[in-house]
Amino acid sequence: MTAVQKQKRASSLVAKAWIFLGVFALLVAFTGGASRYDAIQIVPLRALSCLMLIPAIYYLSMQDLRKNWVLLSLLGGLVLHTAVQLVPLPPSIWQGLPGREVIVLLDEAVGLHDAWRPLTMTPMRTWNALGALIVPITGLLLAISLAASARVLLHLVAGLGVLNAVLGLLQVVSGRFSSLYLYEVTNRGGVVGIFANENHSGIFAACSMLVVARLAIQARADRNPKWMGIIYPGAFALILFAALVGGSRAGFAASLGAAFVSLGMFALSSKTGKKRSGVDPIRACMDRHPAITTAVPLIAVLATVSAFVFLGRASAFADLLARDSFADLRWELYPVLGEMLRTFWFVGSGFGSFEQVYRMFEPTDLLMPRYVNQAHNDWVQLLIEGGVVAGVFLVTALLxxxxxxxxxxxxxSERGTALSWIGLFAIIGGASLIDYPLRTPLFQIICVWLLLALSRDYRGQVAT
Known part of the structure; x- marks a missing residue:
């Protein structure tokens, strides 16, 4: 293949990346924002994700697989581990696994003591978990096969962030019975955007703020048209505004953290951009006086947040200060989660099994009309459901x-970029300590694309 042919192929892939990934992003945005296994939207989501695998496999090459072997191995290992949990085991093995004692007694009582059962305690839920993996698999293979650059992937995430903010604000304006809420089980009256849960929407708002900030800094360094200098700050302000209006305490705190991390990124970029200003007097002035150019957005952010707080428009801030803000069910669950972890840490209870297995450990003082469907600590829930093998995958990914x-x-020159990645994964990891954002297909796609973008940055690979 000649150099001209390679250039034409690369240009063609860039256009196809925008088209296919853009369509897939919209598909997941409007059907993948719920974590519930029974959400009706997962039917078209998974069916259409299977169709999107066709172009992903068509454009995939062995070279693409070799370049991205780490991410593919981690995701492939998760698929294999989930499938292994569904393999029937002989009674002599299954009955000896920890946490199965009650089921063994029930089997003996009804004459099923010789039944073969899989490792998972809830086979149907684990089958559902296995089927759910088609969405991140498609998202990863599609981005890899189309050689999507970090910039393309980050623009898609930023676009989803703006869509989430706009839809969330429209939901608040149109009232709690608005048809703009996409899911039956949702936080009506709140800013949920393209999600079903306002906490997930708030956490994603914080993540998308960091992505927009990074894109703005890159646009400034690359001497892009000046009108783009308005687009990115406008998107950042819109997302921050939606996060402040929302009622999520986690989202409020994460968005404030994202705003300050963004200022740190801007300060670092000013220090490393002094020799890149060229003849542009405005950029030259900004690079010569980084303290001033950092202070202006800092004052703007503080003024905006203060205005929302003092005018009583930041309901999440009021919840943080409430006397019973930490008298939350999440904290009462920790002793139960500890007992479950001690029981299932080795082989796990099966992916997707938490809700039903929790009922075996639920104390009487936590019985209530509402039920617990997730652990509200995804780190612990991953170990409970997946055991030590899932823990190995997690540690490998973190390393x-x-x-x-x-x-x-x-x-x-890349320290500002590194700071953005630290902020992004700190927000996602911190949110997973108190909630379960990665249980939604939409957040799974976002995380997969962020990891692939980090891989592009790590290798210094530019696909556009």
Whole structure:
């Protein structure tokens, strides 16, 4: 293949990446925002995700697989582990697994003591979990096969962030019975955007703020048209506004953190951009006086947040200060989660099984009309459902992320980028300590694309 042919192929892939990934992003945005296994939207989501696998496989090459073997191995290992949990085991093995004692007694009482059962305690839920993996698999293979650059992937995430903010604000304006709420089980009256849960929407708002900030800094460094200098700050302000209006305490705190991390990124970019200003007097002035250019957006952010707080428009801030704000069911669950973890840490109870297995451990003082469907701590729930193998996958992924970010910090001009990645994964990891954002297909796609973008940054690969 000649150089001209390679250039034409690369240009063609860029256009196809925008088209296919854009369509897929919209599909997941409007059907993948709920974590419930019985949400009706998962039917078209998974069916259409299977169709989107066709172009992904068609454009995929062995070279693409070799370049991205780490992410593919981690996702493939998760698929294999989930499938293994569904393999029937002989009674002599299954009955000896921890946590199965009650079911063994029930089997003996009804004469099923010789029945073969899979490792998972809830086979139908684990089958559902296995089917759910088609969405992140399609998202990853599609982005890899079309050679989507980090910039393309981040623009898609930023676009989803703006869509989430706009839809969330329209939901509040149109009232709690608005048809703009996409899911039956949702936080009506709140800012949920393209999600079913306002916490997930708020956490994604914080993540998308960091992505928009990074894109703005890159646009400034690349001497893009000046009108783009309005687009990115406008998108950042819109997303921050939606996060402040929302009622999510986690989203409020994460968005404030994202705003300050963005200022740190801007300050670092000013320090490394002093020799790139060229003849543009405005950019030259900004690079010569980084303290002033950092202080202006800092004052703007503080003024905006203060106005919302003092005018009583930040309901999440009021919830944070409420006397019973930490008298939350999440904290009462920890002793139960500890007992479940001690029981299932080795082989796990099966992916998707938490809701039903929890009822075996639920104390009487936590019985209530509402039920617990997730652990509200995804780190612990992953170990409960997946056991030590899932823990190995988690540690491997964390080590890879840490290695990639550490590599970026060693390059002075990339320290702002490294800070953005630290902020992004700190927000997602912190949110997973108190909630379950990665249980939604939409957040899974966002996380997969962020990991692939980090991989592009790590290798210094530019596909556009």
């Amino acid at each position: 890879w992320v840490a290695k990639a970010i550490w590599k970026l910090t060693s390059v002075p």
